[in-house]
Amino acid sequence: MPTLRLALSQIDPWVGDLARNSDEVVRWTRQAVEAGAQLVAFPEMALTGYPVEDLALRRSFVEGSRGALVELAGRLAADGLGEVPVVVGYLGRSEHASPRFNRPAGSPQNCAAVLHRGEVVTRFAKHHLPNYGVFDEFRWFVPGDQLPVLRVHGVDVALAICEDIWQDGGRVTAAREIGAGLLLVVNGSPYERNKDDQRLELVRRRAAEAGCTLAYVNMVGGQDELVFDGDSIVVGADGEVLARSPQFEEHLLVLDLDLPTAGRDHTDGLLLSDGLHLVRTELDGEPQAAPVMGAPPAEGRERLTAEVAPRISDEAEIWAALVSGTRAYVTKNGFESVLIGLSGGIDSALVAAIAVDAVGAANVHCVSMPSRYSSRHSRDDAAELARRTGLRFRTVSIAPMFDAYLGATELTGLAEENLQSRLRGTLLMAISNQEGHIVLAPGNKSELAVGYSTLYGDSVGAYGPIKDVYKSLVFRLARWRNEEAERRGEVPPIPEHTITKPPSAELRPDQVDTDSLPDYDLLDSVLARYIEGDEGRDAIVAAGFDPAVVDRVVRLVDTAEYKRRQYPPGPKISVKNFGRDRRLPITNRWRRG
Amino acid sequence: MPTLRLALSQIDPWVGDLARNSDEVVRWTRQAVEAGAQLVAFPEMALTGYPVEDLALRRSFVEGSRGALVELAGRLAADGLGEVPVVVGYLGRSEHASPRFNRPAGSPQNCAAVLHRGEVVTRFAKHHLPNYGVFDEFRWFVPGDQLPVLRVHGVDVALAICEDIWQDGGRVTAAREIGAGLLLVVNGSPYERNKDDQRLELVRRRAAEAGCTLAYVNMVGGQDELVFDGDSIVVGADGEVLARSPQFEEHLLVLDLDLPTAGRDHTDGLLLSDGLHLVRTELDGEPQAAPVMGAPPAEGRERLTAEVAPRISDEAEIWAALVSGTRAYVTKNGFESVLIGLSGGIDSALVAAIAVDAVGAANVHCVSMPSRYSSRHSRDDAAELARRTGLRFRTVSIAPMFDAYLGATELTGLAEENLQSRLRGTLLMAISNQEGHIVLAPGNKSELAVGYSTLYGDSVGAYGPIKDVYKSLVFRLARWRNEEAERRGEVPPIPEHTITKPPSAELRPDQVDTDSLPDYDLLDSVLARYIEGDEGRDAIVAAGFDPAVVDRVVRLVDTAEYKRRQYPPGPKISVKNFGRDRRLPITNRWRRG
Secondary structure (H helix, E strand, C coil), X not given: CCEEEEEEEECCCCCCCHHHHHHHHHHHHHHHHHCCCCEEECCCCCCCCCCCHHHHHCHHHHHHHHHHHHHHHHHHHHCCCCCCCEEEEEEEECCCCEHHHCECCCCEEEEXXXXXXXXXXXXXXXXXXXXXXXXXXXXXXXXXXXXXXXXXXXXXXXXXXXXXXXCCCHHHHHHHHCCCCEEEEECCCECCCCHHHHHHHHHHHHHHXXXXXXXXXXXXXXXXXXXXXXXXXXXXCCCCEEEECCECCCEEEEEEEECCCCCCCCCCCCECHHHCEEEEEECCCCCCCCCCCCCCCECCECCCCCCECCCCCHHHHHHHHHHHHHHHHHHHCCCCCEEEECCCCHHHHHHHHHHHHHHCHHHXXXXXXXXXXXXXXXXXXXXXXXXXXXXXXXXXXXXHHHHHHHHHCCCCHHXXXXXXXXXXXXXXXXXXXXXXXXXXXXCCHHHHHHXXXXXXCCCCCCECCCCCCCHHHHHHHHHHHHHHHHHCCCCCCCCHHHHHCCXXXXXXXXXXXXXXXXXXXXXXXXXXXXXXXXXXXXXXXHCCCCHHHHHHHHHHHHHHHHHHHHCCCCCCCCCCCCCCCCCCCCCCCCCCC | XXXXXXXXXXXXXXXXXXXXXXXXXXXXXXXXXXXCCCEEECCCCCCCCCCCHHHHHCHHHHHHHHHHHHHHHHHHHHCCCCCCCEEEEEEEECCCCEHHHCECCCCEEEEEEEEECCEXXXXXXXXXXXXXXXXXXXHHCCCCCEEEEEEXXXXXXXXXXXXXXXXXCCHHHHHHHCCCCEEEXXXXXXXXXXXXXXXXXXXXXXXXXXXXXXXXXXXXEEECCEEEEECCEEEXXXXXXXXXXXXXXCEEEEEEEECCCCCCCCCCCCECHHHCEEEEEECCCCCCCCCCCCCCCECCECCCCCCECCCCCHHHHHHHHHHHHHHHHHHHCCCCCEEEECCCCHHHHHHHHHHHHHHCHHHEEEEECCCCCCCHHHHHHHHHHHHHHCCEEEECCCHHHHHHHHHHCCCCHHHHHHHHHHHHHHHHHHHHHHHCCEEECCCCHHHHHHCCCCCCCCCCCCECCCCCCCHHHHHHHHHHHHHHHHHCCCCCCCCHHHHHCCCCCCCCCCCCHHHCCCCHHHHHXXXXXXXXXXXXXXXXXXXCXXXXXXXXXXXXXXXXXXXXXXXXXXXXXXXXCCCCCCCCCCCXXXXXX
């Protein structure tokens, strides 16, 4: 049985930055080669970054990606790294028309290629395209219909891309049909809570279906509103976890895999299940004798102990996701520092603590912006957070601006409350313009869901680190982060009083959140069912919740959703008159050619 | 040759409001029946409104639509309107799984049905799904594979939905294969400049391909960021325009069509081109003898003179689109009045003139918000506009607020300029909250494209009526609207000085737009090539433009696009942690069931 030394490069590509991503592929391939790897794999669309969204529709970007791929193959060889086959994802285009999708030849495809000895030796496109949730891949791509199989050091390695294993059949079944020794899957699989468990279960099931070892390499980091958690995995056909990368870190996973000798010589072009046809690529390389652990090195190699990184706790995982997402957004947007309005309340305190972990206290600028309704303790709590973390802190009162508005026009009730929030948003943007920090917004998911937030006020910001964190989880994370600091012998960042006092917007005298909203634990239970669970009002009541509370929450959510749609970001332009602005990812690296 | 009296109901459905749309179908069917119609057609998804975007993914909405359809059939019969077959678009679901699209049975479909004698006699789904530009239909729907053919009064009527005729083959070819006498197409085809010409040419070509008369019914009005121009058309197989509805108006087009007697009796289920299979529906009704124009009424009817509404001028068409879009946005969002910041410049003047035409002067509230840099003439020009149009006008100086900010923190240069714009945005939102008007944003496409605009400042607003209008077209429309008023013997709304003075943001002393931007005619020529034309820098230079100007414009657009992406609308929540918010249309009528 031959042994193949496989390297999975769990990296963080930047969308649009072909030069940087190429450099990274070379750098990580060099490390893999130094570790003796015989096959190296990078994530889905590692060369272009992922997701490229509507950038896929720019011909010049597709051509840029294709050119960069050929260049990369040459560069690896010129750097003495050409002997190891490298699997790398990129943005390509179809050779043939796809009549069922009404798309001509030359349409964009989510591709991967194998680079070897200076050449692109094979290319293929994702077969199953995800088109739900955050994915719109039928918009961007046409599917591929090949099963690429690489014969390397005597082993048949079938290749697949991400969604190919989330759907039944397709390349998984086809890999079994041709008797592959390894199914290697390159991925750009975004983080969701508890997705690591779901992913492991999936990978095990697909390994069993393919009847061979399955290697799964994922990306890490953040891109726009997505976070990638890594969690690359190798499992045997029997479901045994052979290796696993840590979560949320760039990592090179290298391991020796005992794999069956390629036996059957199928004809190239053979039609397999689901309309796939076989495309074989024969690479030079003799079957490798298995090195024995601890034995004298055979051919200069000792058998590697495969690493199985432990899973981190639920809170640690969420915290890492929040920190990764924030860091990626700030740095990929070309900023070094952030600006946060610090109220003394728990939301902005948590955002500041996340920012400190993401970009360092010296780069976190905070402003306390008291009004006539701000309590003494709010200002003290904000200052105490600054003292504990070492972030940059200043105080600017909004009282004079507030008085100027009230003197100019009659404002009462909600208009007066919202005004204070908007004066703070305006002050943050002014300081941001003056000093060059990117503004982070403090809103949590509970208050955004029910509309307890001011448009152009506390919603001001480029990125909302906790916009998908319910308020009850905000409290849990604040406590966890403090405990974590204590475990490390550090000062807990968040003042105890910030965690224990009753939440208040402080926009009118003696206001507390529970004036307007149910208790957060109750609210969040209903919200989770209504939003994530897509349960209707009746189903939630049937689950035992007070009908009056459910009706109230449902009404709040629907109204808030409606109002968010009423006031979209402000006018956008579009390429067609009256069309919608298309989604584009954040990248300042790519220009129309 | 039988004659069929056809009615095309060019209406404006409201997304999500099933009850209202059902009422409208009944009301318009009654009118059609009173006009003697023997077949009535409504636009694509008229029952749900169009586009429903991600509402399609809510099961409860799909079931709501299906239930409303059955109810509507019963109601038409109960109201004595059951004898006429009614073709109406709705949101349905698939009976079978669609493996090629990885979608199970029960997936949403863009459907139409025929209602007759209290029953839904046939249902079918759009065959070709558009998935480009503003369309994402592979996200929402799975395609249908039937060719529905209705035998009514001796004529075989093949049915199709919108994109079915924008793609080659499919139902057009299939209609010819079965020898249809009429191809009836229901549409939700959004307005673009000059699309009426493009549409007519398409309809003529498809009629020739189908070898029969083609009737095309479109919707009017506006929904979110789309505008629908109506322009329903009937053409003969020889390309002759037999009838055409006016643009941008609800309209019932009724005409008598001489159509071939259905001859061939094809087997139900027959496999036709492009994988379509025939589904026949036989409705009672004898072939109708042709009434002769002016002759004594045969069977109580006189032949109708078909109406061919004339096309309106280019400027009138654009103006109607801007007014329709604005009116729809305001009213479909449940507002009666709008609020606009009036600077005295041409952009806000044009927006105010559009708003006056859309919702009436009494519902247009404007505020002049001078700062220390505002010129005397700006205030005068704003007041003059108010005087000419009769809109509601007030003045609130932002000088005290500006001074309060400058006293609190150091702000210079761009930070100081943006501050003034944001103070105005905050004031507009405060008045909006206090008085209940919806805010319109004044930005034009040229300045938005190059980023000559302030986030949370002049970009504040729910809707930007001229966000897709280049500045040179802003001038042209202002002149056209004034001339149009003169032609009607009315006061031209826009003060002459507003049109003739050099454009200025007035955010610093003696500022004019040309300090920062090329002359607008030149700028707009480059922008149109770069944005709409998707031409690269080199192609634009090759077309004869100054390379320095092209480089500058390209850099401005790329930077602006990048910055718009940096600061999205502010934090959104999503149903999946870290997922993107999905698009939902504006509707306050539909709640999760």
